[in-house]
Amino acid sequence: MTQAARPARGPGRRPGPTETREAILAEARELFAEKGYDGASLRAIARAAGVDPALVHHFFGNKEGVFIEAMRFPVDPSVLLPQIMSGPRERLGEVMVRTFLGVWGDAARRAPLLAMLRSAMTNEKAAALMREFVTSALFARAGEVAGVPQIRIQAAAGQMIGLMILRYVLRVEPMASASEDELVELVAPALQRYFG
Template identity: 65%
Template sequence: MTAPTRRPGRRPGPTSSREDILAAARVLFGERGYDKASIRAIAREAGVDPALVHHFFGAKEELFAAAMEFPVDPGVFLPQVLSGPRSELGERLTRTFLRIWSDSRLRPQFIGILRSAATTEQGAALLREFITGTILARVAEALGTPRLNVTAAAAQMVGVVMLRYVLEVEPLASATEDELVALLAPTLQRYLGD
């Protein structure tokens, strides 16, 4: 007698499908990178139907954010940053970035992601793919700005974050948001163009 074949999709009874999908996503994103890890491949690895992946996580970027335990969805904050006068883009970007990082509920996850990226190749690959595929490419396309300029703006902000929130270097660590916006926004505006 042959064993019944399991059909993909929602498993009967209590299920670990969501966790299985996240585990499969972490493996495939780490091995293949963001662009080459498809929803279908992740579903296959987890032993579920691709529709279940969409049910739990929506789009691929949301799955990646969940797999990375990325505490904010770029699909929410990027439209806010990119809307409005182009001449105020540097200020909007700086304020948004600082507000996200200053949220004490989110900061531990962000710091964990940065530490993972600094200490493991898989963490670095996941964060690199997420930043380049989900954030930088979108911003460059939306603004019509060279990718190098957008990457330079991101590097500026990541450096500030490392010194302010991870290493807590003074006086950067205790500077007010307004002080940092006044200092950083013109530089980001120059990178991103008027």
């Protein structure tokens, strides 16, 4: 696009912070789609957007922060995990059930998750992107913080993901109408078993 084609912006006017932020996110989305989560570095995202890496840092903290914003991922693991781990260990299962219900129960937060999952079902690149992100930002870190082997974290996550699909996508009854407390009573012990 030539300068002349941008009527709202005079020649030589520098883009404002909002425009720069959006430009970085647009480039990030492209790079993530092309290179995956592990393959797209913060430096490469900055280069593609024509800005200094320090500015990307300033706006988003780190690559994880860029991803969360660019993909509208409805959960920030660096906030969520400490929150889940803050309670007593014997209530980990309960807190995990309540946390999943909080995120998935909110249609606006559920939508981008379902969009990513849907893409992952058709497209290997989209699957790799989601796999790399959840592996490094969620599972690996959760396993570390909780001192639990990866496969047990994944079994617990699997329990909750499947439950969320039955409750919020297929909406089978009585799962769809069960109260939060009923679900805690039903499922928390199964999760707790994985956290041993």
